[in-house]
Amino acid sequence: MRPSEVIRRSTDYLERHGVESPRENAEAILAQCLGTDRAGLYARREGLDQTTARRFGRALCRRCSGTPLQYITGEQQFLDLRLTVGRGVFIPRPETEGLVLAALETLEGVPDPVAVDVGTGSGAIALFLKHRRRDAQVFATDTSAEAVDLARSNARRLGLDVDVRVGNILDPIPKALRGRVSLLVSNPPYLAAGEYDSLPPEVRAEPYEALVGGTGVHRSLVLAASEWLAPSGWLVVEIGETQGREVSGAFRRASLQDVEVLPDLASRDRVVRGRLPG
Ligand SMILES: C[S@@+](CC[C@H](N)C(=O)[O-])C[C@H]1O[C@@H](n2cnc3c(N)ncnc32)[C@H](O)[C@@H]1O
Known part of the structure; x- marks a missing residue:
C-alpha cells in the first residue's frame, strides 16, 4: 500500500x-x-x-x-526552533511564544543582559532568548532532573550556550548574580488542583508538577524579584486566563512598576510583566 x-x-x-x-x-x-x-x-x-x-x-x-503527538514524534516547533521533547517533560505551547516575545522586548537596549528562565522544561524560553540575544548570559532552572537533562541536550544540539541547573525557583543561580538579573521569566505550572481531573488524557500524559501549581511559583518569583533583579530589570510570567488580577496585584504590592497584563492571540489574559524601579 x-x-x-x-x-x-x-x-x-x-x-x-x-x-x-x-x-x-x-x-x-x-x-x-x-x-x-x-x-x-x-x-x-x-x-x-x-x-x-x-x-x-x-x-x-x-x-x-491519549499519548500526545509530540511524545510520539519526539519534537515540537517553538517559534523558529525545533525542540526535542519526550515523556516526563512539558510540551511547549504556542501561548508561550507570546511570553517569550514580551520578555525579549524588555531586553531591547540592554547590553549584555543576564536572563533567568525558571521552570524551563525542554528549555524553550531560555533557548529562544539565547538564540535571539547572543550577547545574553542565560540561565535556566527546573526542579525536574528529566527536564534539565532534556533542556541541556536541546542546548547542545542547537549550539546555544545556556546554563541549565536543577533546583527550586532561583536556588541554583549563583549568588553573585543577586541584583544583576535583567530579566526573570517563567511559564510556571499554573493550573488549580481542582482543574486536573477535567483535563483531556493527552494533557494528563504530561507531568503533574509541570501543570498544577496555581499562583504559587508566581508569588515566589514576585518575592524574589527585589533581591535578584537589577535596577529596571523585568519580571515576566505566563498566567492562567483568570489569574491576571491576582498576579498583577502581587506585582504592584511588591512595588514593581509599569505592570501590565497582556493577552494571547485568543484575547485571553496570558502574560504579566513589571519592572523594578530604575
Ligand atoms: C508549564 S511547564 C513550562 C516548561 C517550559 N518553560 C515551557 O514553557 O515549555 C513548568 C515547568 O516548571 C517546573 N517547575 C515546577 N515547579 C518549579 C519550581 N518550584 N522551581 C523550578 N521549576 C519548577 C516543572 O518541572 C516544569 O518543567
Missing part, C-alpha cells in the same frame, strides 16, 4: 477514535516512522515494510489512547 493510501486509512482510524486534526497526526506519525518529511511521504512510491508497518500501527494506537 502506498503512503498516500496508508494516510487515508489511518486518518479515518484516528478520526473514529476522536483524535483532533487526524490527517495532520497521521502524516506526522508516518513521516516519523519513515524518517522523512511531509513532502517525502507523498513523493514516495514504495509501500511500508513489515517492521515499519508494525511500528506505525503501534504509534497510532498510542495516539488513540
Whole structure:
C-alpha cells in the first residue's frame, strides 16, 4: 500500500477514535516512522515494510489512547526552533511564544543582559532568548532532573550556550548574580488542583508538577524579584486566563512598576510583566 493510501486509512482510524486534526497526526506519525518529511511521504512510491508497518500501527494506537503527538514524534516547533521533547517533560505551547516575545522586548537596549528562565522544561524560553540575544548570559532552572537533562541536550544540539541547573525557583543561580538579573521569566505550572481531573488524557500524559501549581511559583518569583533583579530589570510570567488580577496585584504590592497584563492571540489574559524601579 502506498503512503498516500496508508494516510487515508489511518486518518479515518484516528478520526473514529476522536483524535483532533487526524490527517495532520497521521502524516506526522508516518513521516516519523519513515524518517522523512511531509513532502517525502507523498513523493514516495514504495509501500511500508513489515517492521515499519508494525511500528506505525503501534504509534497510532498510542495516539488513540491519549499519548500526545509530540511524545510520539519526539519534537515540537517553538517559534523558529525545533525542540526535542519526550515523556516526563512539558510540551511547549504556542501561548508561550507570546511570553517569550514580551520578555525579549524588555531586553531591547540592554547590553549584555543576564536572563533567568525558571521552570524551563525542554528549555524553550531560555533557548529562544539565547538564540535571539547572543550577547545574553542565560540561565535556566527546573526542579525536574528529566527536564534539565532534556533542556541541556536541546542546548547542545542547537549550539546555544545556556546554563541549565536543577533546583527550586532561583536556588541554583549563583549568588553573585543577586541584583544583576535583567530579566526573570517563567511559564510556571499554573493550573488549580481542582482543574486536573477535567483535563483531556493527552494533557494528563504530561507531568503533574509541570501543570498544577496555581499562583504559587508566581508569588515566589514576585518575592524574589527585589533581591535578584537589577535596577529596571523585568519580571515576566505566563498566567492562567483568570489569574491576571491576582498576579498583577502581587506585582504592584511588591512595588514593581509599569505592570501590565497582556493577552494571547485568543484575547485571553496570558502574560504579566513589571519592572523594578530604575
Ligand atoms: C508549564 S511547564 C513550562 C516548561 C517550559 N518553560 C515551557 O514553557 O515549555 C513548568 C515547568 O516548571 C517546573 N517547575 C515546577 N515547579 C518549579 C519550581 N518550584 N522551581 C523550578 N521549576 C519548577 C516543572 O518541572 C516544569 O518543567
